[in-house]
Amino acid sequence: MTNTTSAASPALPPLRNRTFDEIAVGDEVSLERTLTGEDLAWLALHFGGIDPTRLDAAWRPSLAGTFANALWSGALAVAALGTRLPGPGTVCLEQRLRFPTPLAPGDRLQLHLEVTSRDEARRQVTLACRGSKADGSVAIEGELVVAAPAQSIALDPACLSDLKTDAGGGLERLLAHVRPLGRIRMAVVHPCNALSLSAALEARDAGLIEPVLVAPRAKLEAVAAEAGLDLSGLAIEDVPHSHAAAERAAALAGRGEVEALMKGSLHTDELMSAVLAPQANLRTKRRVSHCFVMQTPAYPRPFIITDAAINIAPDLEQKADIVRNAIELAQTIGVERPNVAILAAVETVSPSMPATLDAAALCKMAERGQITGAVLDGPLAFDNAVSAAAAQIKGIASPVAGRADILVVPDLESGNMLAKQLEYLGQAASAGIVLGARVPIVLTSRADPRDSRIASCALAVLLAHRYRNLPP
Helix, strand or coil, X not given: CCCCCCCCCCCCCCEECCCHXXXXXXXXXXXXXXXXXXXXXXXXXXXXXXXXXXCCHHHHHHHHHHHHHHHHHHXXXXXHHHHCCCCCCCXXXXXXXXXXXXXXXXXXXXXXEEEEEEECXXXXXXXXXXXXXXXXXXXXXXXXXXXXXXXXXXEXXXXXXXXXXXXXXXXXXXXXXXXXXXXXXXXXXXXXXXXXXXXXXXXXXXXXXXXXXXECHXXXXXHHHHHCCCXXXXXXEECCCHHHHHHHHHHHHHCCCCCEEEECCCCHHHXXXXXXXXXXXXXXXXXXXXXXXXXXXXXXXXXEEEXXXXXXXXXXXXXXXHHHHHHHHHHHHCCCCCEEEEECCCCCCCCCCHHHHHXXXXXXXXXXXXXXXXXXXXXXXXXXXXXXXXXXXXXXXXXXXXXXXXXXXXXXXXXXXXXHHHHHHCCCEEEEEEECECCCEXXXXXXXXXXXXXXXXXXXXXXXXXXXXXXX
16 A cells, blocks of 8 residues: 555644634633743754753753743744634734743643734734643733734644643544544454443444444443443444454454454454454555554654554564554644654664664665655654754754654564653653554553543544545
8 A cells, every 4th residue: 555645535624713703802722831841952952052951050040031931931822823813824913921930841831812802903813811830820921912814724734633632622623523534333352341341332422433342242241230331232243252252353354344443351462363364354465563643742743653562573674564554644644744763772873783774774765765655764862853952962964853753663662661651751642553454453551541542543433434445
């Protein structure tokens, strides 16, 4: 399957503005962000020409007071104007802002804008701006005056959808986009505990799937009774045990009776062995691989980590397929030409570090057209992949550095640790999906929160609709 977008492929909803005539006094918008040390380093480097790594510790509070208070918080306010209210086409004419309380790395700012007046003659809008820290103290307040757009504008999103359930309502926006596509039939494989069974029912209630429960009926009914869950109206494929459930679900997918699979309370290896069995008819020319779609407050765009769940120590050929699968997912979600960072411990090619050799070879494959639809660069250390400041300090000129949409890890262990560190220590939200088979496969973890499970099902719906027009 080629890595190109299609008019028939579902994409994320465009970013729409509100014209002057559509804006009323009292309209409001909020966003929430955490100030990081990386934010300060980037601002100091790009706007002040200051290398933050060489600053004496005594100067760092002053740096935060200058760049964080005015530049960072003010930039958030302007970003809200340009992307949310009024949105694209807005021209900021005047800022009257105060910064009563200083900000420091780690502070989370809740920013709120509200329309307070409209000037019909000039077609200008005044908005009150107020931003508070977690303790309630005000860090920014004042007014913004803008020329509101006269015409409606819709811009394609430049990065993956915001899956994080924050003040912006990213999950709800994703669901609002996916629901009109219609539910898909999804085989839920051996959901024989309360967590996996409730996940299937929640995805149904969210308007995403029509679940087909593949499991021992008696065990399902016992779990449902104990958890107070209602199985009425659900399709159930009665099988004797988990191994048979995996085989039956794979067979249903192979015959086209379901368009996706979802892991229940069985081991991943048990499900994937059934999927990859020749009789299941689910294999493609691609190797299967797993993608985490992640969003963390510390990075300005959502991104994909791959492979952190299926391929333990992939070789070069397998990594090429891992990259192709991730590109396909990014394009399905709305990134027409994603930036792919091939990660290693260093950014130079070293014969003693195989990951750097693979990274260089993958980039050459992209140059020769063996991998298409994306911009690849590597080897890149993690800091260079996600931080333009770090790349600039190290003298790395790269179209991917600091702008990565996809992070390709050297092996499963490093990818799994990276994803979980971001989730547990970096406040990241995530969704997971397996690609490379004829149907998307949702691999849920017992520790996954509800929003992660729902977002994973939403990804499966997007991919299933894509596959109707572009079979893998």
